[in-house]
Amino acid sequence: MTDLIQQAESTILQPVGMTVDDIEQVMGGLLSSSIDQADVYFQSSRSESWVLEDGIVKEGNYNIEQGVGLRAVSGEKTGFAYSEELLLPTLLDAAKNVRAIARSGQSGIIKPQQRLIAPVRYQAVDPLESMTQEDKVSLLQSINRQTRLIDTRVEQVIVSLVGVHETILVASEDGSLNSDVRPLVRMNISVVVEEKGRREQGSSGGGGRHGYEFFTSDDQAMSYAREAVRLALVNLEAVEAPAGTMTVVLGSGWPGILLHEAIGHGLEGDFNRKGSSAFSNRIGETVASPLCTIVDDGTPENKRGSLTIDDEGVPSQCTTLIENGVLKGYMQDKMNARLMGQKSTGNGRRESYAHLPMPRMTNTYMLAGKDDPGDIVSSVKEGLYAVNFGGGQVDITSGKFVFSASEAYLIKNGKITTPVKGATLIGNGPDVLTKVSMVGNDLAFDSGVGTCGKEGQSVPVGVGQPSLKIDSMTVGGTANA
Amino acid sequence: MPKSVYADPAELDRLKNICSDVLLEAKKQGADEVEVGLNIGQGLSVNARLGDVETIEHHKDQGLGITVHIGHKKGSASSSDLKPSSIKSMVTAACSIAKHAEVDKFSGLPDTSLMATNFFDLSLHHPWDISAEQAIDIAIECEDAARTYHDDITNSEGAGIQTFEGLRVFANSHGFMHGYPSSRHSLSCSVIGERAEGMQRDYWYSSARHANDLESAKGVGEKAAERTLKRLGARAIGTRKCPILFSPDVSGGLIGHFISAIKGGSLYRKSSFLLDSLGKSIFPDFVRIHEQPHLKKAMGSAVCDAEGVATVTRDIVSNGILQGYLLSNYSAKKLGMATTANAGGVRNLTVESGDLDFKGMLQEMNTGLLVTEMMGMGVNTLTGDYSRGVAGFWVENGEIQYPVEEVTIAGNLLDMYQSITAIGNDIDLRGNTRCGSILINEMTLAGS
Numbered sequence: 001m002t003d004l005i006q007q008a009e010s011t012i013l014q015p016v017g018m019t020v021d022d023i024e025q026v027m028g029g030l031l032s033s034s035i036d037q038a039d040v041y042f043q044s045s046r047s048e049s050w051v052l053e054d055g056i057v058k059e060g061n062y063n064i065e066q067g068v069g070l071r072a073v074s075g076e077k078t079g080f081a082y083s084e085e086l087l088l089p090t091l092l093d094a095a096k097n098v099r100a101i102a103r104s105g106q107s108g109i110i111k112p113q114q115r116l117i118a119p120v121r122y123q124a125v126d127p128l129e130s131m132t133q134e135d136k137v138s139l140l141q142s143i144n145r146q147t148r149l150i151d152t153r154v155e156q157v158i159v160s161l162v163g164v165h166e167t168i169l170v171a172s173e174d175g176s177l178n179s180d181v182r183p184l185v186r187m188n189i190s191v192v193v194e195e196k197g198r199r200e201q202g203s204s205g206g207g208g209r210h211g212y213e214f215f216t217s218d219d220q221a222m223s224y225a226r227e228a229v230r231l232a233l234v235n236l237e238a239v240e241a242p243a244g245t246m247t248v249v250l251g252s253g254w255p256g257i258l259l260h261e262a263i264g265h266g267l268e269g270d271f272n273r274k275g276s277s278a279f280s281n282r283i284g285e286t287v288a289s290p291l292c293t294i295v296d297d298g299t300p301e302n303k304r305g306s307l308t309i310d311d312e313g314v315p316s317q318c319t320t321l322i323e324n325g326v327l328k329g330y331m332q333d334k335m336n337a338r339l340m341g342q343k344s345t346g347n348g349r350r351e352s353y354a355h356l357p358m359p360r361m362t363n364t365y366m367l368a369g370k371d372d373p374g375d376i377v378s379s380v381k382e383g384l385y386a387v388n389f390g391g392g393q394v395d396i397t398s399g400k401f402v403f404s405a406s407e408a409y410l411i412k413n414g415k416i417t418t419p420v421k422g423a424t425l426i427g428n429g430p431d432v433l434t435k436v437s438m439v440g441n442d443l444a445f446d447s448g449v450g451t452c453g454k455e456g457q458s459v460p461v462g463v464g465q466p467s468l469k470i471d472s473m474t475v476g477g478t479a480n481a
Numbered sequence: 482m483p484k485s486v487y488a489d490p491a492e493l494d495r496l497k498n499i500c501s502d503v504l505l506e507a508k509k510q511g512a513d514e515v516e517v518g519l520n521i522g523q524g525l526s527v528n529a530r531l532g533d534v535e536t537i538e539h540h541k542d543q544g545l546g547i548t549v550h551i552g553h554k555k556g557s558a559s560s561s562d563l564k565p566s567s568i569k570s571m572v573t574a575a576c577s578i579a580k581h582a583e584v585d586k587f588s589g590l591p592d593t594s595l596m597a598t599n600f601f602d603l604s605l606h607h608p609w610d611i612s613a614e615q616a617i618d619i620a621i622e623c624e625d626a627a628r629t630y631h632d633d634i635t636n637s638e639g640a641g642i643q644t645f646e647g648l649r650v651f652a653n654s655h656g657f658m659h660g661y662p663s664s665r666h667s668l669s670c671s672v673i674g675e676r677a678e679g680m681q682r683d684y685w686y687s688s689a690r691h692a693n694d695l696e697s698a699k700g701v702g703e704k705a706a707e708r709t710l711k712r713l714g715a716r717a718i719g720t721r722k723c724p725i726l727f728s729p730d731v732s733g734g735l736i737g738h739f740i741s742a743i744k745g746g747s748l749y750r751k752s753s754f755l756l757d758s759l760g761k762s763i764f765p766d767f768v769r770i771h772e773q774p775h776l777k778k779a780m781g782s783a784v785c786d787a788e789g790v791a792t793v794t795r796d797i798v799s800n801g802i803l804q805g806y807l808l809s810n811y812s813a814k815k816l817g818m819a820t821t822a823n824a825g826g827v828r829n830l831t832v833e834s835g836d837l838d839f840k841g842m843l844q845e846m847n848t849g850l851l852v853t854e855m856m857g858m859g860v861n862t863l864t865g866d867y868s869r870g871v872a873g874f875w876v877e878n879g880e881i882q883y884p885v886e887e888v889t890i891a892g893n894l895l896d897m898y899q900s901i902t903a904i905g906n907d908i909d910l911r912g913n914t915r916c917g918s919i920l921i922n923e924m925t926l927a928g929s
Contacts, residue, residue, distance in 0.1 A: 048578075050578075053750070054585075056582075056583040056584070056585055057581075057582050057583050058555065058582060058583070058585050058588070059555040059556065059557065059578070059582055059585075059588075060556055060557070060578035060581070060582060061556075061557045061558065061559065061578070062556075062557070062558040062559075062571075062574040062575065062578060063558065063559045063560065064558075064559075064560045064561075064562060064567070064571070064574075065560065065561050065562075066561065066562055067561065076530075076533075076535060077533070077534055077535060077536070078535065078536045078537070079536075079537050080536065080537065080538045080539070081538070081539040081541075082539075082540075082541070083541060084541075084542075084543060084561045084562060094539070097539055098539075100537075100613075101534070101537055133577065133578070133581040134581065136581075137581050137582070137583070155751065156750055156751060156752075158750070192750070192751060192752060192863065194751075199751060199863060199864075200863065200864065201752065201861075201863050241868070241891075243720050243889075243891065243925045243926075243927035244720040244927050244928075245720070245927075245928075245929055274530075274636070274638070275636050275673075276636060276638055276673055276680075276682065278679070278680065354540070354542070356536070356538070390858055390859070391857065391858045392857060393856045393857045393858075393870070395682065395856070395872075397673055397680045397681060397682035398679065398680065398681055398682070398712075398715070398872075398886060399679075400856070400870070400872070400886055400887050401856075401870075402856040402857035402859075402869070402870035402889075403857065404857050404858060404859040404868070421861075421864075421866050422859060422861055422866055422868060423859065423868045423889075423891065424856075424857050424859040424868040424869055424870050424889050424891075426856070426870040426887055426888065426889050426927075427887070428887060474717070474887065474888070474889065474927055474928060474929070475889075475927060476859070476868040476869070476870065476889025476890070476891050476927045477868065477891055477925070477927065478868075478891045478892060478925040481720070
C-alpha cells in the first residue's frame with residue numbers, strides 16, 4: 001500500500017509540483033469544528049478503446065483525465081467542488097467554497113497522516129502498456145478472421161477492446177491517506193448472422209482487473225466469439241416469447257443481474273437512511289426463501305467489480321446482505337454509515353473526481369445451494385428457462401424491477417425446448433426471492449461486463465448466482481402462455 | 482446581470498487560439514485532416530431535502546477532443562488537461578493510433594462546400610446569475626409545495642436546481658471554426674407517498690435555456706406531489722391484448738427507437754429493422770415527423786452538426802412515408818449517399834400532433850392502458866422486437882380508473898408504428914423530441 005501511495009505521488013502529485021504536505025494544507029482548508037467528514041480525492045486515469053468493424057480496425061481513442069474532488073460533510077449536508085487544475089492556490093480557494101456548507105465554526109484540527117495497508121485484490125499493472133499497438137490491432141484482426149470461420153451465416157463482426165489505467169489518492173479527515181492503482185480491461189464481440197433473409201445478432205464479452213494478456217490466454221477471446229455466434233444462431237430459431245405469469249428457471253452467472261436489481265439497489269445505505277427504499281427498516285425480517293444467502297463482495301481477485309479500497313479509502317470486504325432468507329445488512333459508504341450509526345462496508349464509490357461518492361455495489365452474488373441444475377429444469381412442467389440477459393432497472397421505492405432476457409427457452413414437461421425471442425421479466429424486489437424454491441450447486445460469476453448506473457454515475461460491477469427456480473414471475477412476451 | 486465570461490469575445494478568442502494551435506500541431510505531426518472540439522463550462526447544482534440544504538456542488542469542466550486522419554486512417558484522443566505540453570502529447574497519441582489503424586476509404590472530413598457559413602444567433606446563452614443560497618431557497622420552496630400538497634406525501638428525495646453555462650468551439654483543417662456559448666437550467670422535485678398498500682415515488686422537472694422559462698418552483702413541486710399521489714395503490718392487472726396510450730413523458734422514447742433505426746450507423750451495420758425503408762410507408766399517412774434545428778432557445782438547436790456541416794430544417798417522415806435517413810459524413814459515404822448533417826444526432830425532432838388534447842386522447846382510447854413510465858431496455862433495433870416493463874393507469878370509457886404497475890407491454894416496433902391511431906397535442910417541450918401522447922391500437926400486456 002505504501003508502494004501504491006508512492007506510485008500515486010509520482011503519477012499525480014510530482015508532475016504538478018505538489019507533495020502530500022500540500023494535501024494536508026488543503027484538508028486544513030476544508031475542516032472546521034462543525035465538519036464531520038471531509039476528503040480530498042485525486043484521480044488520474046488513462047483509457048483507450050479500439051474498434052474493428054467491416055474487417056478493419058477503423059479507429060481508436062485515447063483519453064486522459066486528471067483532477068481532484070474536494071468534499072466536506074456536516075451532518076447530512078455536503079459541499080463539493082472539483083478541479084482539473086492541480087494547483088495549490090486553486091485547491092485552497094475551492095476548499096473555502098466547499099467548507100461554506102457548514103455555516104460557522106473555527107478551524108478544525110488536522111490529524112497526523114496515517115498510511116494504511118489493505119490486502120491488494122489485483123496487481124498495479126498498466127493495461128495500455130501490456131501489449132504493443134501492433135499486437136492490439138492484430139489481436140482484433142485475428143478474432144475477426146476466426147469468428148467469420150465459425151459459421152458461414154456470420155455477416156458482420158464488431159470487436160471492441162477497452163483498457164483503463166486509473167490511479168487514485170484519497171486523504172480523509174481522520175488523517176488517513178490511501179491509494180489504489182486499478183487496471184480494467186474489457187472486450188466485446190458482437191455478430192450479425194443472416195439466414196433466408198432473417199437477421200439476428202448475438203454478443204458476448206468479458207474482462208476484469210488485468211492486462212490485455214487475459215484475452216490471449218486460455219483462448220479467452222475466441223470463447224467470447226463462439227458464444228456470440230452461438231447466441232445469434234439461437235436467435236434465428238427463436239419464436240414469440242410467452243406473455244403472462246409462469247415458473248422461471250434462471251441460469252447461473254450473468255442472470256445474477258436479478259439480485260443486483262431486485263434487492264441490491266434497495267439495500268444501498270443512502271436509500272435506507274432516507275427511508276425511500278422498499279427495504280427500509282426491515283433488517284431482521286424474512287425477505288427471501290431460506291435457501292437464499294446473498295452477499296456483496298469486493299474482494300475476489302481481479303473481478304471487474306472488485307476493489308482493493310473503495311473511493312473513500314476503506315478496504316473492500318464481503319458483506320452479507322441476506323442470510324438464509326433474513327435481511328442482515330446494508331451496503332454503506334462513510335457518510336450514510338455515520339448517520340445510521342453503522343460502519344462503512346467499503347461500498348463508497350464514485351465515477352470520478354468530478355462526482356460525489358455514494359453507496360454502490362461491487363460484486364453481488366448468491367451462494368450456491370444443493371440442487372443439481374438438471375434437476376431444477378426437470379422439476380418444471382411448463383415455464384421459461386432464461387440464461388442470458390441484457391440490462392435491468394429498478395424503482396427502489398415501489399420495489400418493482402425488470403431485467404431483459406436475451407436468451408431463453410420454453411420448458412415443457414421438464415425439458416428445455418424452443419428458444420424464444422427477448423422478453424422483459426418484471427417482478428417485485430421484496431417478494432421475488434420468497435418464491436425461490438430451488439437453488440443450484442453451480443454458482444458462477446458473470447464474465448466481467450457489468451456497468452451499473454445510479455444518479456448519473458457509472459461504475460463497473462459484477463454479479464453471480466447459481467441456477468435458480470422462481471415459482472412465479474411475469475414474462476413480457478407476445479404469445480399466449 | 483454581470484457579463485458572463487462565456488460571452489466574452491476575448492475568451493472565445495482564447496479557445497479559438499488553442500484550436501488553431503492543435504490544428505497546426507497535428508499537421509506538423511503528419512495529419513492530413515484534423516478536427517478539434519473544445520468545451521469549457523461551469524455550473525452549480527444544489528439539492529434541498531426535508532426543508533434544508535442537502536448538497537451544494539460547484540462544477541467547472543473543460544475538455545478537448547481531437548480526431549486526425551492520416552491517409553484515410555483515423556485516430557482520436559481526448560483530455561481535460563489543456564496545458565500546451567499535454568495537448569502536444571494528445572496529438573501524438575491520436576496520430577499514433579491513426580498510424581496503427583487500417584485504411585478506411587470512407588473516413589475523412591466532409592467536403593468544404595458543406596460547412597456551415599451562416600452563424601445566426603439561436604439565443605442559446607442565458608446565464609442565470611444565482612448564488613448557492615438563492616438556489617437553495619428556490620429548491621426549498623419547491624419541495625415545500627410538494628410536501629404540503631397532501632398528508633399522504635410522507636417523505637422526499639428532495640428538490641434541486643441545476644444551472645450550467647459554457648462555451649464550445651469546433652474547428653477543422655478545412656479552415657472551419659465556430660464557437661458559441663450556451664446555457665441550460667433545470668428545476669426538479671421527487672417525493673414519496675405512502676399508504677397502507679406501500680410507497681410510491683414520482684418526480685417532475687422543468688428545463689430551459691433561460692431561467693425565466695422554467696416552470697415555477699411551486700408548480701414543479703405540486704406536479705411532483707400530484708404524480709406521486711396518483712400512483713399510490715397501484716396494482717398488476719391480468720394478461721390481455723389492449724390499446725396502449727403512451728403519455729408525452731414516454732412517447733418521445735417510442736419515436737426515439739425509430740430514430741435509432743434510421744441512423745446511418747445502424748443502417749450500414751445492417752442492424753436495423755428499417756433497412757431499405759426510404760420511400761416506404763412506416764407510419765399511418767397522417768404522421769409527419771420533422772427536424773427543426775434552428776428553433777430559438779430550444780434544447781437541440783445548432784447551426785451546424787458535430788462535423789461543421791450546416792444543419793437543415795427537413796421532413797423525415799411525411800404522409801407516413803420515410804423521406805430521409807440520419808447520416809453523418811462517414812455513414813453517408815458507407816451507404817453511397819450524402820450527409821444529412823446529423824453527425825451528433827437529430828435536432829429538435831418534432832412529431833406533428835392532431836387535434837386531440839390529453840383528455841381527448843383518453844376518450845379516443847376508451848378502454849386500455851395509459852403508460853406513464855417505462856422500465857428496462859427491452860428493445861431490439863435489429864428486429865424491432867419490443868418488450869418493456871411499464872407503470873401507468875387503467876382507463877375505461879375514457880376515464881382513468883386506477884394505477885397499474887408490475888406489467889409489461891410487448892410487440893414489434895414496425896407493427897406498433899403502423900398501428901398508431903392518434904397523436905395528441907399535449908406536447909412535451911422539455912427535451913430534444915417534441916411529441917404529444919401516442920395511441921397504439923393494440924399490444925400484448927403481460928401481468929398477473
